Amino acid sequence: MRRSSERRVRRALLVTAAALLAVLPAACGSDTATGGQAATATPGVAASMVKPPVLRPGQAVPTPAGDPVLRLTGKIGKPNDAGSLVLDAATLDRLGVSKVSLFEPWLKQEMEFQGVWLADLLEVAGVDGAATTVHVTALDDYQVDLTMADVRAGGIFLATKDGLGKAIPVDDGGPTRIVFVGGVASGKSDDQWIWSLKTLDIR
DSSP states (O other): OOOOHHHHHHHHHHHHHHHHHHHHHHHTTOOGGGTTOOOOOSSSOOEEEEEOOOSOTTSOOOOOSSOEEEEEEESOSOOSBTTBEEEEHHHHHHTOEEEEEEEETTTTEEEEEEEEEHHHHHHHTTOOTTOOEEEEEETTOOEEEEEHHHHHHSOEEEEEEETTSOBOOGGGTOSOEEEEOSOOGGGGSGGGOOBSEEEEEEO
C-alpha cells in the first residue's frame, strides 16, 4: 500500500518546521551540539562518529528498559522477546551513533540525522546469512522491501535522532526512519524513504 498524498504533505510540513527550528542554534555560531563537526551543505556522503559502539555482534541484546521503538522479526539469531528482537532508544545508541548529512528528497534540502547504520544493526541481530530481504513496515502499515545486498553494501541508515541529537517525534517521522546516503540503488525511489518504522522482518 502507499501513503496518501495528504499524509505525505502533512508530515513533510511538520518535518520542515522541525528542521527550521533545529537550524537556529547552529546559526548562532555554536557547534557543540554537532560534536565540533562543521555541517556540510554539499550533497553526497558525509558521516561522523558521535558515540562509539559498546554493543557488538555476538553479544546478547538486553530487553528494553525504556519504551520500545523498533521490533525485528524473521531470520535473526539474537532475539530478546519470544523470537523477536525488541529495541528501545538507549539500546540502539549502544550500537554506536553516527551523524550523516544527506539530501532529503521529500523536503528537497540537505538535512542531518543521527542514528545507526542498518548493516550494523542487522549484524548485531545475528541475521541469517541466507536472508535476502528486509521487509519494513511503518506505524501506518506502509511497507517497503530493502535487499540485503543493498544493506550490506552500506549507505542505508536508521535515523533515530535529528542532527542535534534530539529524538524524532512520531509526527516528524520518528521514532525511527530509513534514510539513504551516497546514492544507494534502493534509495533512488522516493517511496523507499520510509518513516515511523514499526518492524523490520528479515526474510
